[in-house]
Amino acid sequence: MVDKIKLKSSTKKFEKAAADKEGKTYILRLYVAGTTSRSNKAITNLKRICEEHLADRYDLEVINIYRKPALLEGEQVIATPTLIKKLPLPMRKFIGDLANTEKILLGLDLLKKDWK
Amino acid sequence: MRKKRIKTGFSPGSRPKCPSGIKGFDEITGGGLPKGCPTLVAGSAGSGKTLFSMEFLIRGALDHGEPGVFMSFEENATELAQNVASLGIDLEDLSARKKILIDHVRVERSEIEETGEYDLEGLFVRLSHAIDSIGARRVVLDTVESLFGGFQNEGILRSELKRLFRWLKDKGVTSVITGERGEKTITRHGLEEYVADCVILLDHRVTAQISTRRLRVVKYRGSSHGANEYPFLISERGIFLVPITSMGLDYEVSSERVPSGISRLDAMLGGKGYFRGSSIFVTGTPGTGKTSIASAFAEAACRRREKCIYFAFEESKDQLFRNMRSIGIDLSRWDRTGLLHIHATRPTFSGLEEHLIAMHRLAHEIRPKIIVIDPISNLTEVGDPLEVKSMLGRLIDHYKSNKITTLFTSLLIKGANEDTSREGTSSLMDTWIQLKDIESNGEHNRGLLVLKSRGMSHSNQVREFLLTDKEIRLLNVSLSSGVVLMGSSRAAQAAQEEMDAVRRREEIERRKWLLERKRREKDARIASLEVEFAAVEEDLTSSIRMEERQGKASIETRKELAKLRKADNKTTTR
Numbered sequence: 001m002v003d004k005i006k007l008k009s010s011t012k013k014f015e016k017a018a019a020d021k022e023g024k025t026y027i028l029r030l031y032v033a034g035t036t037s038r039s040n041k042a043i044t045n046l047k048r049i050c051e052e053h054l055a056d057r058y059d060l061e062v063i064n065i066y067r068k069p070a071l072l073e074g075e076q077v078i079a080t081p082t083l084i085k086k087l088p089l090p091m092r093k094f095i096g097d098l099a100n101t102e103k104i105l106l107g108l109d110l111l112k113k114d115w116k
Numbered sequence: 117m118r119k120k121r122i123k124t125g126f127s128p129g130s131r132p133k134c135p136s137g138i139k140g141f142d143e144i145t146g147g148g149l150p151k152g153c154p155t156l157v158a159g160s161a162g163s164g165k166t167l168f169s170m171e172f173l174i175r176g177a178l179d180h181g182e183p184g185v186f187m188s189f190e191e192n193a194t195e196l197a198q199n200v201a202s203l204g205i206d207l208e209d210l211s212a213r214k215k216i217l218i219d220h221v222r223v224e225r226s227e228i229e230e231t232g233e234y235d236l237e238g239l240f241v242r243l244s245h246a247i248d249s250i251g252a253r254r255v256v257l258d259t260v261e262s263l264f265g266g267f268q269n270e271g272i273l274r275s276e277l278k279r280l281f282r283w284l285k286d287k288g289v290t291s292v293i294t295g296e297r298g299e300k301t302i303t304r305h306g307l308e309e310y311v312a313d314c315v316i317l318l319d320h321r322v323t324a325q326i327s328t329r330r331l332r333v334v335k336y337r338g339s340s341h342g343a344n345e346y347p348f349l350i351s352e353r354g355i356f357l358v359p360i361t362s363m364g365l366d367y368e369v370s371s372e373r374v375p376s377g378i379s380r381l382d383a384m385l386g387g388k389g390y391f392r393g394s395s396i397f398v399t400g401t402p403g404t405g406k407t408s409i410a411s412a413f414a415e416a417a418c419r420r421r422e423k424c425i426y427f428a429f430e431e432s433k434d435q436l437f438r439n440m441r442s443i444g445i446d447l448s449r450w451d452r453t454g455l456l457h458i459h460a461t462r463p464t465f466s467g468l469e470e471h472l473i474a475m476h477r478l479a480h481e482i483r484p485k486i487i488v489i490d491p492i493s494n495l496t497e498v499g500d501p502l503e504v505k506s507m508l509g510r511l512i513d514h515y516k517s518n519k520i521t522t523l524f525t526s527l528l529i530k531g532a533n534e535d536t537s538r539e540g541t542s543s544l545m546d547t548w549i550q551l552k553d554i555e556s557n558g559e560h561n562r563g564l565l566v567l568k569s570r571g572m573s574h575s576n577q578v579r580e581f582l583l584t585d586k587e588i589r590l591l592n593v594s595l596s597s598g599v600v601l602m603g604s605s606r607a608a609q610a611a612q613e614e615m616d617a618v619r620r621r622e623e624i625e626r627r628k629w630l631l632e633r634k635r636r637e638k639d640a641r642i643a644s645l646e647v648e649f650a651a652v653e654e655d656l657t658s659s660i661r662m663e664e665r666q667g668k669a670s671i672e673t674r675k676e677l678a679k680l681r682k683a684d685n686k687t688t689t690r
Contacts (some may be wrong), residue, residue, distance in 0.1 A: 096232030
């Protein structure tokens with residue numbers, strides 16, 4: 001079920017985002033291991049962050065690793081849940097249930113470090 | 117793998133085993149790694165963990181029809197392929213044929229932000245996917261401990277690793293997990309706590325600038341195993357372990373005899389030579405002809421069409437050929453036919469154990485009937501005497517159990533190690549030939565003595581050992597008033613004896629002649645006496661007869677007279 005959650009049509013968005021020179025569009029991939037409470041927590045947390053901080057400029061795909069195990073090697077995913085920020089560069093990885101919002105915002109460059 | 121297993125005393129037991137394919141390892145563990153269970157292979161950097169586990173996978177894939185997954189946490193597929201190319205394995209080809217799957221897990225801490233609770237389900241899924249995609253029966257996790265560098269939460273990592281090992285066991289794959297050697301624990305992060313079935317320790321030591329690799333089975337639940345440290349070698353043909361430390365004295369012996377190549381020496385050894393499968397020790401001070409005896413033995417073996425390995429630690433192949441040609445032994449001929457295999461190295465070329473392994477490996481590959489090690493004493497340069505002795509013991513046991521007749525030469529330094537050699541290695545040897553350098557009257561001669569030879573009556577005499585340009589000869593020595601004479605003094609003595617003999621013969625002749633003369637003289641005298649006697653006898657007899665006749669006649673006359681006088685007989689006769 002989870003892997004069907006696609007908030008935007010991915011391929012088109014990705015191309016659009018890649019072409020986006022300002023780097024405003026975020027390409028996000030969330031790898032989860034089935035519908036565990038941890039997976040759901042991560043999805044909820046991420047959706048909340050995206051809606052609050054990225055509003056209309058993100059592309060999120062949630063992937064169930066049991067369904068697509070072949071993807072794991074290429075993406076070097078070991079832990080679950082893993083969030084990968086593919087664009088804008090640099091690529092970043094977040095593991096865990098994404099409960100630490102501040103850390104994620106910092107990692108996504110949505111929060112300036114001098115804000116502290 | 118060879119069919120005939122070396123007896124090591126480790127039975128497979130009830131536990132199912134998975135042959136590792138590593139030469140020697142399966143013998144010390146009675147069959148290999150625990151089947152369907154994880155095994156921990158620990159060792160410091162460069163101790164051969166990756167190669168050990170890679171060999172396990174490759175052998176499984178090639179020899180046992182068990183595909184394998186190599187999950188590498190350090191090197192990527194290209195690097196691994198380069199590493200095993202040195203073992204003569206084409207990893208890319210094996211990957212292409214789906215025999216081996218390499219999954220490189222890269223964990224960069226700097227790339228990862230930890231934002232709450234997580235697990236390693238991703239790793240499980242990856243591994244499971246890899247196993248299923250090629251139907252793997254074997255799995256290697258090469259330094260799973262690298263994960264400790266990638267994740268901050270050690271608690272999660274530990275419980276996940278524990279779960280992983282359990283999962284591997286449930287999956288029924290035979291797995292090898294490698295780990296860095298720790299200071300107090302076997303592995304740096306104490307993985308041995310979770311992998312409880314079998315723990316193997318690899319070690320890499322350097323003593324006197326010579327490195328030796330060793331392997332030890334620390335623990336093997338439910339199976340007997342060799343507890344010693346076994347040296348191993350990473351050669352161009354893979355990992356090679358020497359499994360013989362624990363050999364028992366239960367090999368079969370043969371009463372077949374092997375000629376020594378020197379007929380007089382055979383005569384000294386009960387007339388037939390050495391026993392097949394025995395160990396022969398030839399000791400001697402420098403220049404006493406140890407190599408010559410060894411070469412004669414090797415050559416004789418080749419003449420009988422028996423394979424022979426000659427380990428030369430002093431001379432190069434060509435040097436040996438040239439030198440032996442000078443005493444009429446042509447070894448190069450046999451080298452060309454392939455019956456003789458000469459392995460010439462300097463002892464310091466590698467560690468003692470590596471020499472041992474090389475000796476094993478060659479014996480394993482060539483399967484000779486005869487092995488010559490010339491000289492064994494040079495190996496003390498790379499190991500202390502105790503080590504050399506233990507190595508010799510292992511080597512001899514190994515060769516004996518394979519019915520290989522082995523000849524060792526050993527250099528004795530006068531006074532220095534004569535006694536230690538006697539105590540140290542004598543007990544291991546069945547036949548001991550001592551070559552002596554006997555110096556007297558300004559010359560140097562070689563003597564040969566069979567000091568001992570188990571199980572046969574042997575000569576107790578010293579023979580003079582001559583190296584001529586055609587052959588090796590053994591001559592009787594001379595004994596003169598209790599002194600053994602050799603060389604020119606022996607020759608002088610022989611000449612003297614010859615003269616004495618001639619003189620004696622002449623004397624006898626002379627006396628015989630004298631006796632004969634006396635006898636003739638006696639006979640002549642007897643003859644003349646007889647003639648004389650006969651003359652006298654005749655003379656006397658005739659005179660006796662005459663007298664008798666005259667006596668008769670006078671009585672008659674007197675009777676006539678008395679008659680005439682009519683006298684009384686009584687008065688007249690008075």
